[in-house]
Amino acid sequence: MALSYRRLIVKIGSNVLTQENGMPDLARMQHLVEQITQLKKQGKEVIVVSSGAVASGRSLIRVSEKADAVTSRQLLAAVGQVKLINTYSELFGQHDLICAQVLVTKEDFRDRQHYLNLKNCFQVLLQNNVIPVVNENDVISVTELMFTDNDELAGLIASMLNADALIILSNVNGIYNGDPKNPASVVITDIQPEATGFGAFVTTQRSQFGRGGMLTKSHMAHKVAQLGIAVHIANGKTENIIPKVLQQEVVNTRFIPSKNKSGRKKWIAHAENYAKGAVQINAGAKAALTSAKATSLLPVGVINIIGEFQKGDIIKLLDENQKLIGQGIAEYSSDKAQERLGQQNQKPLVHYDYLFLNTEVG
Secondary structure (H helix, E strand, O other): OOOOOOOOEEEHHHHHHEEOOEEHHHHHHHHHHHHHHHHHOOOOOOEEEOOHHHHHHHHHOOOOOOOOOHHHHHHHHHHHHHHHHHHHHHHHHHOOOOEEEEEEEEEEEEEEEHHHHHHHHHHHHHHEEEEEEEOOOOOOOHHHHHHOOOOHHHHHHHHOOOOOOEEEEEEEEOOOOOOOOOOOOOOOOOEOOOOOOOHOOOOOOOOOOOOOOOOHHHHHHHHHHHHHOEEEEEEOOOOHHHHHHHHOOOOOOOEEOOOOOOHHHHHHHHHHHHHEEEEOOOOOHHHHHHOOOOOEEEHHHHHEEEOOOOOOEEEEOOOOOOOOOEEEEOOHHHHHHHHHHOOOOOOEEHHHHHEEEOOOOO
């Protein structure tokens, strides 16, 4: 039975778009564009998150071996991004489709206003039947500004646009229950929202041309699935991989989505890196928050205020052992929170509607 996704994020990894010699694989790009064109003909909305700028740059310019890694990457990405988007533009143009370049950095997700501006950009492109081709802006994204990799970026965009599914195209068939090189290992076809402990069986080695590894993919995919979005990890080098995933005709790993979360909660879920401060809560508050009942964080359950924050800032919630259990939007400043510490009958510090809890809390 075909999966009925209407809005799809298709993330194409470096290893899918790159030949073994490090140069772009134009035949593979053309085949993927043909598959995406078929989705468009079926009335689906598609956002492409594409790696490959550095590989495209490598086909145009030689970098001095003396250059450091960051400046080499900036040079190759700056030159290569032009070629990459021109290639996509030409390939989609052969099918009378228009694509647009959207380059983003982590900073674009730093606050609600930036987030909404970016979201509006995507929405107007989709309304006009334009295919957004998204990549990290590697020219200015260095060190602390970088996403872990384009998987993280794809996950952020999937949750931002309330996508039905995110398809991550890698150079393996999915997530294996052991080392993929071991013949006894098999692909895990379905992963439930409450699953934990990926580190026990997922290898940590990174891909040849990409920055991220399968463990990073697993954690990101799990988080996105918790937000109500299906995530598939499949082999982008398989012929007609996208339609085969949608028709359930190929082995791949699917992270089964939990029930949908609100758009604001989706932003909060990914805002951990932008937290201004933290609060430590007692065991009673932790038990109440993680129970099945919708509960806000009250000052009576708070035992410590860490750092300074204002009303509207993202803050982390830590348990008595300093373990992160979630994050939310502060209803008032750290000064007021300090005054009300441990007191009963006070206004919630974090309202349930603005609270995201990690399901791995134990």
